[in-house]
Amino acid sequence: MAVSKKDEFTSEEVWLADVAKSLSHPARIKILKMLTEMNSCMVGSLVDKLPLAQATVSQHLKELKRVGLIEGEIDGPKVCYCVNNKELAKAKSALDKLFNKIGCC
Amino acid sequence: MAVSKKDEFTSEEVWLADVAKSLSHPARIKILKMLTEMNSCMVGSLVDKLPLAQATVSQHLKELKRVGLIEGEIDGPKVCYCVNNKELAKAKSALDKLFNKIGCC
């Protein structure tokens, strides 16, 4: 974008937009589901089940980690990713609040 | 992106990601709130209260309209925008479903 104007909005709006951004790619939505469903959560397992290269999956994981929706724990040469229930609940609650606020035009 | 891989995901995942994308900018979140709060919903009124140029606001409205979260009704030389409660409810429900599905790692 030319120059970001995000400073001009409330931090709540910026944060919620950021959470939404982290959910704005089908691969990341699928990853969140997979981390819940799979017993194993090694990156390799995710790569096997996604139509994306390892580097790309790693990038998506980084984005989810950036906003705190997942956490990674190093386990030898592997990394075990896990959803962050606390942050997830916070996001759910904020989205609920937004959707309850809007929609009575 | 190089070449989109979105075809490789379910249409539900793609749609939900698309809804999230439409919420992924603070201006669009603010617009949804404003359309709910304001009695008037003319584009000019939105532009007055946003730190963005008219052309930019129009682009954000287009994005919200694209996914169906708002609708615009022509009223003379003006356009009255309005949240689409039906689509909003659908989005809320789908996000609820997602958040209930994930998060028990």
Added chain:
DNA sequence: TAAATTCATCGTATATTTACGATGAACGAT
């Protein structure tokens, strides 16, 4: 009809996102 208002769209510049192969770091196994 002419002028003013309202808004979408075009053109454009810059930033960010998405995707991949290649490389490198960390670790376990041999």
Added chain:
DNA sequence: ATCGTTCATCGTAAATATACGATGAATTTA
């Protein structure tokens, strides 16, 4: 110590997103 595995990061290419001024279409008003 060397090798293979696992994953993050770098570099890069192409697509999208964000922002704005300028322009144009539609409509109302003078």
